[in-house]
Each structure stands twice: as C-alpha cells, then as structure tokens.
Amino acid sequence: MDIISLGPGFAAELRGVRVAEVASDTAVYSAVRAAFEKHSVLVFRDQDVDDDSQLAFSRCFGPPEVTKVGSQGTGTHFVILSTIGEDGKVVPADHRLALRNRANQLWHTDSSFKKIPALTSVLSARIIPARGGETEFVSTRLAFERLEPRLRAKLENSFAWHDYAHSRSQIAPDLASPEERAALPPQCWRLVWKNPVNGRGALYLASHAYAIEGMEPTAGKKLLDELMAAATAPGTSYVHSWRSGDIVMWDNRATMHRGRPWPAHEARLMVRTTISATAADGLETVSPSSLHAAE
Numbered sequence: 001m002d003i004i005s006l007g008p009g010f011a012a013e014l015r016g017v018r019v020a021e022v023a024s025d026t027a028v029y030s031a032v033r034a035a036f037e038k039h040s041v042l043v044f045r046d047q048d049v050d051d052d053s054q055l056a057f058s059r060c061f062g063p064p065e066v067t068k069v070g071s072q073g074t075g076t077h078f079v080i081l082s083t084i085g086e087d088g089k090v091v092p093a094d095h096r097l098a099l100r101n102r103a104n105q106l107w108h109t110d111s112s113f114k115k116i117p118a119l120t121s122v123l124s125a126r127i128i129p130a131r132g133g134e135t136e137f138v139s140t141r142l143a144f145e146r147l148e149p150r151l152r153a154k155l156e157n158s159f160a161w162h163d164y165a166h167s168r169s170q171i172a173p174d175l176a177s178p179e180e181r182a183a184l185p186p187q188c189w190r191l192v193w194k195n196p197v198n199g200r201g202a203l204y205l206a207s208h209a210y211a212i213e214g215m216e217p218t219a220g221k222k223l224l225d226e227l228m229a230a231a232t233a234p235g236t237s238y239v240h241s242w243r244s245g246d247i248v249m250w251d252n253r254a255t256m257h258r259g260r261p262w263p264a265h266e267a268r269l270m271v272r273t274t275i276s277a278t279a280a281d282g283l284e285t286v287s288p289s290s291l292h293a294a295e
C-alpha cells in the first residue's frame, strides 16, 4: 500500500488497495485504519463500487447509521445525494433537493446533530458532472493546533449545541421539516474531540453548531463564527475532484467538508454510508455526561 499526500498536512490517497480487500483481510483493514487515524481523509481511486461493497467496507469501521427521516434513502444504510427528481430529470433550483444540496455547501461535519455522532463517512461517485461538484475538506485537528494555547485549553472544556434545523435555516426557514425537527432535537458535544489513538485534539464544529453551553448567545455565536473562519482559512483545504470509481472517506471527528457547486442542469449522484462513533473512537469523552463523571 502506498500513501500519497494530497492536502496541506492532511488527506492522502491510498494506492494498491481494493476496498473489497479491507472487508476480507484484517491486516489490510488495520493498515487502512492506521492511515485513517493519521491522515483524516482517504481517497481510493479506480474502485469497483456498488451499494453492497460500499457497505461491507464501511462496516469494518463500526456500526452503520440508518438514514434519518426526510433524506433520500431513509430507513436504509445509504444516503442518496442527488438533484435528480422522481421523473429522472434534474430538479429546478427551488426544489427541496436543490435547497438541500445548497445546505450541503455549508462547512459541516456529518451527523453532529444526531444522538450518536459519526466517526466516518464513506462517499462514492456514481454520476459526476463534467465540471464542478468537488468536495472540499479542512482539518479541524490542524486548525485546533494553530490556536493559542490558552484558547485551546478553554475550548477543551467547552461544549457546543448542534441542531440540524439551524444549518438548514441558513438556506430556507422551513427547510427542516416538522418531522425532522421532532426526530432531531439539539445535541451538545465537547468543542474538542481528542483522538484516543494519537491523543491529538480537533475542533468539533459544523454549520449545525449554534451556541456554546453557558455562554451568552451573541458571544457564543461570535466565538463559533471566529473558530469556523479560522478552521477554513484560505490555503488550508484539500479539494477533491471526483472521477468515476472514486471512494473518499473522512474522519468526522477531525475534519469539516462542503460540497462545491456545479452547473445546475447537470446530474450528480453520490452515495454515502456513515459509521457511528463508539467508545473506542472517544465518543464518551465528548459527551456532556463526561463532565459529571469527572466531578
């Protein structure tokens, strides 16, 4: 397996690995897992991928999420990201699918608004537009390490509230449906997620984050905005240009990402599987109950 660096201090392409091998060979899994912990974003090119092989690969990393209410693929282990309507045609710009796609273009980490946040997301390209439609990543681990030590210490003991309806309201006030709001109440997580394998902390931020626990709302929002700006500063991102056969996986504990626009009349179809974080991934250390446990 060759590891080729892609981004500024994070993200790597793994060459000489078939994702099918990861599911069938524990030594291959161990090598990929070590690269995942270190590089945060992994790219596999020229893969033969379908839903079954993607899910088998993803399951190696932990329990797969069941897709939430209101998303394409609800009730399955797959999230279908597309702007193709039921009639097979690309939907108009004011269609819910198009608006959701715009929300996906805000910097975020997947599933921070869920009761169990995600360790990793695995995304495969099925239909790609001729240009645009890239996925852009930043390392919130490197962003955290760029901060002043005093601010780092403060953030390690701070908690932020995440709400799906908040990120969607930045695109349209009613984009999160009543069913989604009921199913997805706000969640509170430590602002720094420490990787239990290498001990490195990462800012745990997203477009879903709207408040800091115990902070006056305006001051909390201002700090979140400043941290988001610092984490996404120019020159810190890796932009993945999709090719047919690509699979990209990322560490939701240590990165943020956003979709990039593409010509609205062109089809794009991506399939995501998402793996929930477990205690081995540091889940308990970001839970607010860890505060009480320490007291």
Ligand SMILES: [Fe+2]
Binding pocket: 104, 108, 109, 110, 257
């Ligand atoms: Fe995402």
